Amino acid sequence: MSKVIIPITPVYGHVAPMLSIAKDLIRRGHEVTIITGSIFKEAVEKTGAAFVSFTGAADWKPEELLDPERLALEGPTQVNYDLQRYFVSAIPSQYVALQQELEKYGDDQAIVMAESFGFSISPALHGAPGVRAKGYIVVGVIPLAISSIDAAPFGMGLEPDSSEEGRARNIELNGLMKNTVFGDAQKLYEMVLTDLGATGEIPYLLDSCIRADSYLQLSVEELSYKRSDLPESVRFIGALPTPPSVDAKLPVWWSDVLEAKKVVVVTQGTVANGDFSYLIEPTLEALADLPVLVIAATGSKNEVKNIPANARVADFIPFVDLLPHTNVLVTNGGFGGTQQALSFGVPMVLAGISEDKIEGNARTAHTGAAINLKTQSPTPEAIREAVLNVLNKPEFLANAQRLKAEYAALDPYTAIANVVAELDAK
Template identity: 45%
Template sequence: MTKIIVAAAPATGHFTPVRAVAQDLVNRGHDVTLTSGSQFRAAAEATGARFVPLHGIADFAADDEEKNFPEMADIPPGPERLGFGVRNTFVRPMPDQHRTLQALLAEAGDEPVALVHELAFMGAWPVRLGAPGLSPATVIGLGVVPLSLSSEDLAPFGLGQPPDDSPEGKVRNRAANRFFREEVFATTQQYLVDVLASVGATREPPFVIDGLVTLPDRFLQLSVQGVDYPRGDLPPSVRYVGAPPPVTTRKGPLPEWWQDVLDARTVVVVSQGTAANKDFDDLVQPTLDALADLDALVVATLGRPARLDRVPANARVAEFIPFGELLPHADVLVSNGGFGGVQQALSSGVPLVLAGLTEDKMEVNARAAWTGAAIDLAVQRPARADIARAVRTVLTDPSYRYRAARLAEEYARHDPFDAIEESVLELVAASASTPGR
C-alpha cells in the first residue's frame, strides 16, 4: 500500500477525472488523500479516499470565473483571456495550495508520499523551485486539457491554429511562441515570479504554460496521441495514457422517455457540459431550434436544473444522463468542446459538431476537427443554419464516423488507471533508491 495525495483545482472539469483516479487508487488498496475545493466533499468522500479541503483562497468555486472575476467578462476569448484565467485560477491560489500540501506531507512523517495532481494544481511548484518545505517522493502531473507545451512545430497554445512543421512553419512558430512568452503572457509570467517569491522560491520558474507539463517528474496526458498534434520535441517525461471511461453512475432513474432513445433510428446529443452552461442560448437552444425538422431524436443534457424556452417535438431534455449510458446510442454529439466530454465521445466512436471559444475549448475543438472526426464551427454562438448543415454533414458523410471509430480503437489500447499506478510505484521506488531524496 502506497500513501498518495491526489489534488485538483476546484473546477468540475479538473476535479472529475481526478476523482476517478482517486477512486481507482482506493480500489487498488492504496492510502489516498484527495484534496480540492470543499464543494466537492461529498463526491470526494464517496470514493473512499480521505478528503481534505484546500486552505484559504485556494478553496473557491473555479467554475464561476465571471462571478469570481467580473472584469473577465470584458475580455474577449483568446490569449489575453487565457492569461487572465491562468493568473487568477492557477497561480493566485498557489500559496494556499502549497500550505495544504505541506500540512499533508508533515502528517506523513518519514513515510514516502506520491503526489498525483491535475495540471492546474500548482501547489508543488514552490518547493520544486527552492522554497523551504517538504517534498513528495514523486510528483506526477495529469493532463486534463489539450497538451499546452510549447513546440517549434506548433503555434502557441490558445490560438487554435493547426500544426505546421515545414521550415517556414517552424520560423512562424518560433516567432509566435517568443511573442507569446515575452508580450502576451509577460504580465502572467511576472505575476508567477512574484507569487513564488512570496513563498520563498529561489529559482527562476519556467514559462508558466510549459511548467505545467515539465515540472512534474512524469506527466500523463489523459488522452491519446491521435487526438493531439504531432511534435518532434516532446519530452520523454510526457506520456499519452488514454482517457477515463465515460461516467455510468447515476443518482436516479433514467428519464421516463428513455425508450425513445432505444427506439430511435438516429440520435443527436447536445450538451454544454457542466461548467460553461450558464447560457443555453450559446449552443443548446440553437441546436434544438436548428434540428427541429430533422428526422432524428435530439437529446439535450443540461448539466444543471433548468427549463428551456422551446423544446421541439423531436427533442427530449434532461438535467443529466451519464455519457456511459447515452453515448452508445448517439450518432453525433453537438458540444461546446469541454475536454472531458470530447474525449468521452471520441473514445466511444461518436463524431462531433463543436462550437466554443472560452477556456481551452478553442484548442480542444481545433484538435478534434484536425483528426477528421469532428466539424469545428469555431464560434462561441453558432447560427442555426450552420449547426443544421454541420450535423447533416456528419450524419451523411461516413468519414467522420470512420475517423471516430479509429480513434476509439486507439483509446481502447490504453488503460490510464494502470498507467497511473505503474508510474506511482515505479517513481516512488526510484526515489527510495536515490540518495538525497
C-alpha cells in the same frame, strides 16, 4: 501501499477525473488524501479518500467562473484572466496546504499527484524550501499545454506546422504568448514563485509541469499533435473509462432513443451552461424539421425555451448509456466530454472558445472526427449545416471510430498505478 496526496483545482472538469483516479488507487490498496475546494468535501469522501480543504484564495467556487467581468472576455484574453485570478493567485495557499500534508509523513514518504493546471507543485519543482515528496506526477486533464517547436502555442487554436517556415512561426508565436498575451500571468507566476523561495530561472508557466517525474496525458497523441520535442516524461494514457450508471435513472422517454434511427445530442457542459441561447436552443431550432431525435443534456435545472416535437430535454443522462446510441454530439467542447465521445467513436460538432476549448476543439477537428465552428454562439444555420455534414459524410464517423480503437488499446488506470509503484520503489 503508497501514500498519495492529490491537490485538485476546485472546478468540476478537474475534480471529476482526479476523483475517479483516486478511487482506483484506493481500490488497489493505496492511502489517498485529496486537497481541493470545500464544496467538494462530500464527493471526495465518497471515494474513500481523506479530505482536506484549500483555504484562502485557493478555495474559490466554480460559480465564480460566471463573473460578468470574466464572461466579457474571450479566447486567450480570458485564459490570461483565468490564469491570474484562479490559478497563479492561488499558488501560495495551495502550497501551504500541500506542505502541511507532506509534513505529516516527512521527506520522501508520500507521492504527490497534481492535475495539469494544478500549480500547487510548481514551487517544489523549482526549488522552493519545504518537505519534499517522494515523487511528483502530473495528470493531464486538459489538452496538453506545453510548448513545442512543431505547434503554435496553447491557446491560439492554430494548425500544427513542422516545416522550416512553420517552426520559425511557432518560435515567434511562443515568445509572443509568453511575453505578451499571457505576459501578465507569467509575471505574476514568476513573482509568486520567487516569493515562495524558488531558485534559478523560472520557465514559462505552461511548461513548468514537465519538471515532474512523470506527465500522464489523458488522451491519445493525435489530440496533442505529433511533436519531435516531446519530453520523455510525457506519456499518452487514453481516456478514463466512463463509469456505469449505477444510481442514475433513465428518463421515461428512453424508448424514443432506442427506437430512433438517428440521434443528435447537444450539451453545453458543466460550466458554461447558464445561458442555453449559446448552443442548446440554437441546436434545437436548427434541427427541428429534420428526421432526427435531438437530446439536450443541460447539466442544470435552467429552463430550455421553445422545445420542438423531435427534441427531448433532461438535466442529466449518463453518457455511458447515451453515447452508444448517438450519431452526432453537438458540444461546446469540454475536454472530458470530447474524450468520452471519441472513446465511444462518436463524431462531433464543436462550438466553444472559453477556457481550454479554443485549443481542444481545434485539435479535435484536426483529427477529422469533428467540425469546429470556432465560436461559442453559432447560428442555427451553421449548426444545421455542420450536423448534416457529419451525418452524411462517412469520413467523420470513420475517423471517430479510428480514434475509438486507439483509446481502447490504452488502460489509463493501470498506467497511473504503474507510475505510482515505480516512484514508490525508488
